[in-house]
Amino acid sequence: MTRDATYDIGRRGLLATLAAAGLMPLTARAQMQGQDSAPATGSSAAAIIGGPSEILISYRCDSANRPAFRRYLANEMMARLKALQARGTLKSYQILFNPFVSETWDAMVLLSFHTYADTQAWKIVERSMPGGLDAAGLKLGHPIQTYNCDLEWQGWAADPGPEHQRVAYAIPYSYNALGQYKTYVDAYVIPQVKGWIDDGALSGYRFYLNRYQTGDPWDCLFIYDYRNLEQFGRRDEVVAKVRATLQSNAEWVHLNEIKATIRSESENTIADIL
Numbered sequence: 264m265t266r267d268a269t270y271d272i273g274r275r276g277l278l279a280t281l282a283a284a285g286l287m288p289l290t291a292r293a294q295m296q297g298q299d300s301a302p303a304t305g306s307s308a309a310a311i312i313g314g315p316s317e318i319l320i321s322y323r324c325d326s327a328n329r330p331a332f333r334r335y336l337a338n339e340m341m342a343r344l345k346a347l348q349a350r351g352t353l354k355s356y357q358i359l360f361n362p363f364v365s366e367t368w369d370a371m372v373l374l375s376f377h378t379y380a381d382t383q384a385w386k387i388v389e390r391s392m393p394g395g396l397d398a399a400g401l402k403l404g405h406p407i408q409t410y411n412c413d414l415e416w417q418g419w420a421a422d423p424g425p426e427h428q429r430v431a432y433a434i435p436y437s438y439n440a441l442g443q444y445k446t447y448v449d450a451y452v453i454p455q456v457k458g459w460i461d462d463g464a465l466s467g468y469r470f471y472l473n474r475y476q477t478g479d480p481w482d483c484l485f486i487y488d489y490r491n492l493e494q495f496g497r498r499d500e501v502v503a504k505v506r507a508t509l510q511s512n513a514e515w516v517h518l519n520e521i522k523a524t525i526r527s528e529s530e531n532t533i534a535d536i537l
Contacts, residue, residue: 314379315474316354317412319484320394321368324404329369332403333360336370337537340395344374352376352384359431359534367532369404371433373469373486375414382411408480412471415483416448419467420460420490429466429488430495431534435481438526441472444483447525451518456487458505464494465501481529488536495533 324332336358347353357373372395376382388395394406423429438444448470459465466488473482489495509515518525 315411315413316376316379317414318374319410319412320372320406321408322370322404323407324369326364328403335400335403352381358537360537361532361534367530411474415472416470423466424490426536428491429536430492431536432487433532434485435529436483436526438482447518450514455505459501462501464497466490
């Protein structure tokens with residue numbers, strides 16, 4: 264099989280996935296008419312294996328549009344992502360909405376793909392729907408930044424509880440050196456978050472590294488899922504409680520003393536999970 268034939272088979276399979284998910288650009292739909300929509304086999308996707316398989320998109324909207332934009336994300340956007348997941352291209356997704364007007368973002372969509380090659384499906388979506396928003400969605404809000412990330416650290420409680428009750432807490436960081444920062448997270452942050460999970464306050468955590476981190480606004484994004492609003496309200500109490508148990512750990516104490524030289528923190532965001 265020639266390289267061109269292999270590419271054509273792979274492209275047709277990808278377009279079939281998007282069409283079924285309701286994410287197909289009109290021009291691409293027209294190109295598919297009369298074509299075989301069999302799934303890709305023997306494609307040349309191996310050339311890009313190894314790239315980041317997580318895409319995070321942040322959005323802004325006018326204050327007057329916040330209620331309608333939230334409904335749009337919870338209904339139309341959710342349905343599109345669910346359909347794309349059902350086809351197998353999208354591994355998982357989550358939509359966050361900031362319940363307050365702040366300087367960060369109004370909403371964020373977290374997309375997880377099985378492989379870097381699968382992210383090509385979202386690139387095709389972006390050609391006609393920036394940030395995954397159709398014309399109706401773009402009248403309500405707009406994407407402000409897209410991040411290609413690696414999900415470097417994550418952990419969950421054995422029973423994380425209902426997702427709709429959780430409170431998401433996003434904290435962006437910038438670091439000075441990646442190697443040093445990874446050591447810091449492993450030895451300083453992870454022992455704490457495990458303690459928060461054991462306490463029952465935290466359902467889980469995901470720490471994303473921005474693959475293309477040059478420039479603003481962040482190099483690493485922490486997203487904590489607190490079990491519910493009451494447990495999120497205990498955050499300061501639980502932090503102090505767990506840190507007290509780590510005072511006998513010399514490495515942890517040393518990193519606590521020098522952490523300001525390792526990373527800097529930006530504006531935090533509290534978010535509902537739609």
